[in-house]
Amino acid sequence: METNPAPITRRAFIGGTAAAAAAISLPRPITGAPAVVGIARPNLLFINVDQLSAEAVGANGCAHVRTPAFDYAARHGVNFTRSYSANPVCCPARSCWQTGRASSEHGVALNSLPMRADLPDIGQWLGARGYQTVHAGKWHVPARDVRNSYGLVIDGTGQGEYSDHAVSRAAAGWLLNRKGTDPFLMVVGLLQPHDICYWPRLNTLARGEIPYACLRDKLPPPPPNYNFDPREPETFLATKRKSQSFDWPEELWRYYIWAYYRHVEMVDACVGLLLDTVESSALAKDTLVIVSSDHGDGHGRHRLVFKSDLYDAAARVPLMISWPGQIAHGRTDAHLASGLDLVPTLCDYAGIEPPPKQRGRSLRPILEDRATEWRESVISESNVTGRMVRTDRFKYVQYRGDATDQLFDMSADPWETKNLSGDSAFASVVEDHRKLLADWESRLEVHPEPEGGWHEAARKGEAKGKRKPRR
């Protein structure tokens, strides 16, 4: 276990963040990334995958998975290592991507709840302003027909294992066959490694041990936070206890993690197909490519499966952006980024004013290595779990309906094993972070909670089948 880091005072905290902000605002040397010149309206390709943790990528340090495509994207662009999902659940995160609005605003607080009809999505926005728009694969924005948002739609399914290749191949075909001169926005939603969600139901082995003896020496070790600070909120623990995985033996956890990495490799090859297509064609010189995930997966960290929680395994996602010759090449970047930054970034490069009341910011100044004052904190919210705020050094989590909160020193304890929130030495840090959360919420147009609560509304939506998202 890590040793306890030195306590930090409020003054030191504020001083630290101010210094960090100042450092961010200072001009930095150009690293071979000329500002965009000579291309008025680039093509925009957003490749998104589902349930990929930032830490489950080779380029981000994972030694147990083979991800040449993600690694390539990281090496040939800017790899954001502190990018957070706006909401670590599928539909809410995807609705944030599409609108640039927080999940407590757009109505999709949980899967199956409907998106506000009055909010434009990025397909509609750019489509109405001269962009050809194509959506391929997973959509998952409830109560919004993707066919009313994008010009061409290639459907996906709920099982990435058999449809991701179809989606990526069809999208590659469109890129190769493309005619016309209008710039395009193409969004490709690949489903893997999301199939891991079905794995526990099918592999919590009522009949005994892992069925493949030859795998025993291939299973990755338990993660560093397999054992961790048990002071989690009771509401959260209660959910954990109900989970199929609650009493898994260590070997089954390791088998789950092994299987998760195989799912990641499945989608990596599909991402590679798309990146190869862009690179091999004339598209490379005028196409901004963004690769990210809607959220991550617990994959055994804190003995969790799936998402909805706010630990980094679920909330921190890969974000790689590339455009050869136009933005920085092969840079690892620690600025705090959010899924809410997608719409402002796309609009910035398209030269189009974004839809009003964007909650994120364009990443363009960072991508082009221009001096800018950047945010000091980033929020991720989950109506299942609560809210988190990440600052340069700390991460603070508040839970819904439970006073127990969590504070982690992400510099000294990146695996989030020691909850410092009850430590009086960190009381001022907790207070500062609470204020950051309160300040964030005060700036939102919060969508009113339905009568009976979000969960009840989501259950009704699923039962009626009226709000089922289109894949």
Added chain:
Amino acid sequence: MPQPKKVDPRPVVAMPDRPDLPLSWAKFAPAIDAFVPPTGTFDPAGTWDMRWRILVTVGGMAGGAQPGTLRIQRQPGPSGTAKLAFETQVTLGGLQRFSMTGTLSCAPDALTSVTTWEMESTVQDIKGGPIESTRVRERGTATTDGAEIDRAGKKFRLAAKPPLTSNWSLFDAVQRLSPDAAPGPFGMLEDLALLRHDQRISPDETRVLSLGGKAMRLRSFVQIGDGILPTHYWLDESGRLIFASCGLRGYMLDAAT
């Protein structure tokens, strides 16, 4: 008085309790129960034409939706070589369909390694017509260090250690593998496009199963490697591939067609 059942508050394991079936089949139990055993003789090294129903579990629950089909035809060539022709299609959401067709020339080895291939893929819209902008035609050649692919006039290279085979080739290869064979490591081009490294096949369980009212003695291989979940191949006594499964997918021989 019957005792009330204890209720486990956790979600049930989706795998049905079917000790009569191998573990890798259980999630497809409803479809397996409708299996019609093949008749007649079968020569895995000869000329054959086989179809499998593609099964998939939906929502991680046992069932066996049947979203597609796979057909492979084998034609033996000189000196142990073979040509395989394949057709496969699956339903996407929104009732679009994705199809791939093509031919493979294969080396005379245990893995039916690919030497050259041609294929075409497209998405059909809800009315059944192709969405032409999604059509892809390509040719591929295995090389000493991987493969070269010409896709719509653009060249791609994939680096892999030989031998290099494909998922469709393996449907042929396993039917001719000796029961104790354990080939690997090898590379696999899934759908002739997605490279999977470090694959190995090894003999697995042998069982007598009652299928379609007939007792069938089946042996199996399991394939494990990067980018795939353990893949099982189940063969009857003549070597015919009855059932294969990988993760959420299953392939059940459709003897009726």
